[in-house]
Amino acid sequence: MKLLVTGGAGYVGSVVTRLLLDAGHEVVVLDDLRTGHADAVPRGATLVTAGLADAARVLTPGSGFDAVLHFAGLIAAGESMVRPEIYWDVNVVGSLALLHAARAAGVPRMVYSSTAAVYGNPARIPVPETAPTAPTNTYGATKLAFDHALTSEVHAYGLAAVSLRYFNVCGALVRDDAMIGERHDPETHLIPIALEVAAGRRPHLEVFGDDYDTPDGTCVRDYIHVADLAAAHLLALDAATPKEHRVYNLGNGNGFSNLQVVDAVRAVTGHPVPVRVSPRRGGDPAALVASSVLARRELGWTPARPALHDMIGDAWAYLRR
Template sequence: MKLLVTGGAGYIGGVVVRLLVDAGHDVTVLDDLSTGHADAVPAGVALHQISVHEVASVLTPDAGFDGVLHFAAKIAAGESVQFPERHYYTNVVGSLALLDAVRAAKVPRLVFSSTAAVYGNPQEVPITEDAVKAPTNPYGWTKLSVDAAIGAECTAHGLGAVSLRYFNVAGAYLPESGAPLGERHDPETHLIPIALDVAAGKRDKLQLFGDDYPTADGTCVRDYIHVADLAAAHLLALDAIEPGRHRVYNLGNGNGFSNQQVVEVVRAVTGHPVPVEMAARRPGDPAELVASSARAASELGWVPERPDLHTIVADAWTFYRSRA
């Protein structure tokens, strides 16, 4: 298929692009490189360095695209509280511009990068796709808004689409040939790469927010999913799309790991100390977020192949050292 990937120079989008190319698809990337990296785009793949708001200049009616995978978004939940207008402009207004272009070009397939943040503080764990949606920050609300817009587009205009709700994505893609791909956010806000910074001596200590949660060791519990497993789900979703139907799937391991467990695994993998400073809880942080991915397993045939936290951290460390 001829596919357009928005945000295809980013962490997750870049891995998906690599898998799509390896699977024989004709891929074009759109990325403004505000957080992405041009070197994440494989040789021979066209890169349009423009905003998602300008997608209609690439996704034209005569371009012949068979599908779009949409990753372009702002993802920092904390920033969304401080600057909600930035997230709404990129995530919602940009996605509406994309849907306009998809409709005008008669593109039949869309895979959307959504998030577990739409669930907020869950009433039950593990979380299913039918759980109450109550985001605790503007980032989650923007993604939920786009989910709703896509569903309406499918009903009104026959688009076939899948929204994939990610839990905590981590690790790195380590191909047999070619450069590895991992997290390179600036500033970095995710626990595992920050902990690796501490292990490597680039930070003095790691802050953990809250040690009085109702969990086994008092720290937050999160569901970590390997980026390569997550990326593979996008190819399965692309093949499963049906005209006029909007499907939604959670993507997670179904296992929870506490912040303290993550620190201990980072210490074990790197062989370095990771000094920890406990800080107060952050407003809106749920005690536990763990996915039920049963629907993705039954309907897509998707099962994570790298569910072990040690593997996830070890792959992230391999990528980290490759960049040192």
Template sequence: MTFVEVGVKLLVTGGAGYIGSVVTALLLDAGHDVTVLDDLSTGHQEAVPSGAAFVRGRVHEAIGDVLTPDFDGVLHFAAFIAAGESVQKPEKYWDNNAVGTLKVLDAMRAAGVRRLVFSSTANVYGDPDEVPIPETAAVRPPNPYATSKLAADHALTGEAIGHGLSAVSLRYFNVAGALRREDGSMIGERHDPETHLIPIALQVAAGRREKLQIFGDDYDTPDGTNIRDYIHVADLGAAHLLALGTMDGPGHRIYNLGSGTGFSNRQVADVVHEVTGHPIPVEMAPRRPGDPAQLVASSDKAKRELGWRPQHVELATMVRDAWDFLRR
């Protein structure tokens, strides 16, 4: 009997956010007992699926009271994610993302909870030497956001060696789409302010914005715009449950998660136009500091070791699900 096959008690930090709420829903559907800890600085309480216990609080102050020895594991999503903002406010990202993770590890050590799934990022690779990017690629974090996530990864490695933690870091590429639940409800992306390309383009289609800004058209790519790998949030969520099922002993493992296919920013705008039927006016803007030209994942390790098989790899499917969620 593996860890994930039984109803276990789990803490999800940042579970009122986009990815955290989707994973919470999947955990509940799998029969687990879930508590969400979120300060709602970027999340939404109504996004927390019914059936989960909710505690409002910041990880730094609250996790020591929430995480008790009867918990079986933690899934840590509580982080700020705007790479551009991190260049302007690095201290905000070091405190929330790096120090916050240390607080999680302190609380886990005190409670004797030894299983952790960590929300990391593919942004740690910066401009890669090879594409698709394997987990063995050199890390060159291009901004404080990525650097804070990489620092947390290093902390997990040390905790595994020094204190027997069983940890998995999942390095996401660009997440998109929405989770369709059996009851007909959907859980999707609604950051405020929104910084991600697909939801911004959909807001243009919905008449909430006048135009889509694309930052840079002079990259070394076929059409000059950034190329990114997009992964459906439902497939991403499934990987977290698979990771929980492999935690049989101490150690820290890292997996890249993506579709393995890259789409340029111009291509994304075209797909949004095709799916919605609405024009997407585009305005070219200067490059943003720290934006790599191309990020595409090699997810072979996750497929081999976790048995992960993404089911929604078409970009149009991700856009369509996100569009349906936005219109609701």
């Protein structure tokens, strides 16, 4: 198939691009490199340096794209609470421009990178896809808005759409022919920051809040290996069905607190990780753990590397490389 991957110079998008190329697909990456890296785009893919607003430059009538895999967007929940306007602009306005261009070009399928943040503070753990959506931050609200737009597109125009709601992605693709990992600037995710502390690149790790209603007072999250997450996208691409908008949660079904993650980083690296506790960030849910029963049943998806220590080990190997 001929595929457009938006945000293919980013962390998850670049790993998915590598797997798509391995599967024999033709891949064009659309990325404005605002947060991505040109050298992260796997060899064999074509990079078009442009934003979502310019998607029509690539998705032209007759261009022959079979699907769009949409990863491009802003992802920092904390930042979204202090700079909400850029999140609405990129994640909603930009995504709608992409959707309009895809419709005009006759693209029949779209796989969307959504998020567990749409659930806010869920009443039930693990979280099923039927849980009420009540995001507690602007990031989650913008991602949910485009989920709704996809549902409307499916009903009105027959698009085949799949939304994959990620829980916390970590790890790296570690192979002889490929080493792709997480390198946001600035970095906002717990595991890569903790690893930078272990490597001596930061003096300490900042933990936001230790007074949540959790066993040790810190936030609890479900972690999923980026390679397992990427594999789910290829399955979703095959499962996309005209006039249906399918939604799947992707996680391991196990929750780890921030302090448990820090202990795991210490164990994997053999280095100290000093911790400093700061006040809570606005919009952070206390706990988010996925139920991925539906993805396992309907997509046939099973995480190959579900152990937290393995995920941290691969991320550590990437950081040292």
